[in-house]
Amino acid sequence: MTFEPARAAGLARLADFVPRAGRAYAAERNTDRGPGDRSNVSTLSPWVRHRLVTEREVVEAVLRRHSLDAAGKFVQEVYWRTYWKGWLELRPSMWARYSANVPPALDALSAAERATYDDAIVGRTGIEGFDDWARELVELGYLHNHARMWFASIWIFTLRLPWQLGADFFLRHLLDGDPASNTLSWRWVAGLQTVGKTYLATMQNIEFATEGRFRPRGLAESAPAVEDDAPIPTPGLAPRPESLPNGxxxxxxxxxxxxxxxxxxxxxxxxxxxxxxxxxxxxxxxxxxxxxxxxxxxxxxxxxxxxxxxxxxxxxxxxxxxxxxxxxxxxxxxxxxxxxxxxxxxxxxxxxxxxxxxxxxxxxxxxxxLRPWDALAWPHATRGFFPFRERIPALLREQQIGLERH
Ligand SMILES: Cc1cc2nc3c(=O)[nH]c(=O)nc-3n(C[C@H](O)[C@H](O)[C@H](O)COP(=O)(O)OP(=O)(O)OC[C@H]3O[C@@H](n4cnc5c(N)ncnc54)[C@H](O)[C@@H]3O)c2cc1C
CATH class of the missing domain: 3.40.50.620 (HUPs)
Structure with missing residues (x-):
């Protein structure tokens, strides 16, 4: 699997994936078969992150081939990205807060924690799967969504390292590294985003979803929510389109x-x-x-x-x-x-x-x-993803996307 940094390569990847974006994606997307077989997900994120290919183009291409009913799960995943972007847009101080906390979190590590951190980022902890994902991330710049969740969970709850340092490691190595999706996904695993709800990686789930490739032992058995350093601010106003200059x-x-x-x-x-x-x-x-x-x-x-x-x-x-x-x-x-x-x-x-x-x-x-895609969606990122998700059909209609009959 390679990622060529050009729009043409992103469009080719999209065209190749579109036939699999329907019910097959919904059924298989959670399986991580390893870097040799990524056919159950799109791997479009590096292109989408830079808008070499836009979210609109991805969703339009998928809805030309599938109904919204069949490709609902895929469209929803693309809108997770939009939701996270909007959520942060309404609360910009959360980015400033996270970025400011990375250097102090590194400085505050004890010698033992520093050794754990150094092992974690080169894949030398001895934890099956986790070490493989650390190396995969550094070598390829991409990880399957489920591996990102397991990695973050093990980082926080088994290795007991600060989530900010894990987010920073991801951001430096992911080709799709994104201030909103990355920071807020790490916060979600830590139990900071949906307050009190954490994500616990288990051996059973990893073994099942990697089709037996990994069976890590010694993982944390509970995931108590991490404490936030300050409350989440109330959402501000979404940006509005500016008038265009002439000349x-x-x-x-x-x-x-x-x-x-x-x-x-x-x-x-x-x-x-x-x-x-x-x-x-x-x-x-x-x-x-x-x-x-x-x-x-x-x-x-x-x-x-x-x-x-x-x-x-x-x-x-x-x-x-x-x-x-x-x-x-x-x-x-x-x-x-x-x-x-x-x-x-x-x-x-x-x-x-x-x-x-x-x-x-x-x-x-x-x-x-400001693109209409963002201008229309971001004002709805005031609460959780589930109320936001309800808006997806209306957002698509407002932009005349996917109106062809199937
Ligand atoms: C701890 C953690 C860190 C993450 N960091 C990033 C990041 O820095 N940048 C990033 O783009 N995604 C991030 N994600 C979300 C998700 O893992 C990736 O977007 C997805 O794995 C990319 O692979 P794909 O293109 O094959 O996705 P597909 O499953 O094919 O999905 C299609 C597109 O939808 C979007 N998408 C899918 N799932 C999510 C999601 N959960 N959140 C936001 N957007 C999503 C992406 O743009 C993706 O390209 C993170 C998830 C976790 C758990």
Missing amino acids: RVGLLLHEDDLHTESLELGAAEVVAVASPRAGEPRTTADAPASPLVTAFTAAALADGRARAAAHFAAAASALDGLTASAIRDWANDHDLTAIVTPFAPVGPVRDRLDQLDDELGDDLTLARI
Whole structure:
């Protein structure tokens, strides 16, 4: 299984998976047959994470082939991603809180805990399965959903390591590493997200769902919920679409949305496109993202830039970083009066764009384009996933998705 960082490869993976996205997915998705056989899941997450392929395209392709009834489980999983993004968008301080807590959590480890942590991240704990998943993650940048749940549960309840350090390890190594899905899934396993409800990995479940590949012994027998460091804030307001600038507009791409051809740009005339050469640091500078993640993100940015340049018939520039001076030089070179950029959800890119806004001041505006997919769904992420899930058919109808008859 390989992940080629280009939209064309993501579309090919989608086309290959679509026939299996119906009832077969619902019945088999929980089985982890190992990296040699991922046919029961889509493995689309690295492309979707960067929007090399959008959620809308994935769901549309699946609903052209299957009814919503047959592919309901798959569509729901795609909407888990949207839900987590929306949940964090309404409570941005939860990301700041998590990121700020990673370095102190590492510093606070005792010598014995530090040894356990060092073993855990190289797959040397002696726990069957867990060690294999640690290596699989580092070598491939991908883990099956069930393996992520087992790994997180063993990390928290058997090895008794801080959940934030496990989330950080995942974020640095997953090609699909995502501030919302990753942080909030770890919180969910720890019992912080659905308060009091934890996830306990058991030998029986692992043996069953790996078809006997792993039978780990000595796992924790209970999973008492971890204590949160502060209460969850009440949800704020969801972002709203901004008005689009006119005139000579530059399109600034970033790693959170690399299918700018499908952005709704109104009458803006895009005369130049740019993207940074590399992604933003996902985590603390002392422990950067893995070489796999770094290479995937850089190539994805280049792929997005090249497609946008061809689509808009505009000059393409690779920027050394999302810095005010690089953006000003680019704007001057092309006589830009305004810049548009895809909306960046809560996470490192968003933090950079917010900083850029301050640095650029009033001379250059950076208009952020929110996709209808997000604008319609995020306001409903105020409570748990189950009330959100009820909205899915209406959300699809509002966007005219899957209306063909089967
Ligand atoms: C501890 C933990 C950490 C996780 N970290 C991430 C992460 O950093 N990034 C990430 O994209 N997903 C994360 N997930 C969710 C999920 O495991 C992956 O999205 C999924 O395994 C990706 O594989 P796939 O594309 O084959 O999924 P499929 O089963 O084929 O699902 C299709 C798409 O739906 C979305 N999706 C599926 N399941 C989930 C889910 N539970 N939550 C959110 N979106 C989902 C993904 O975009 C996925 O590509 C995490 C789950 C856990 C338990």
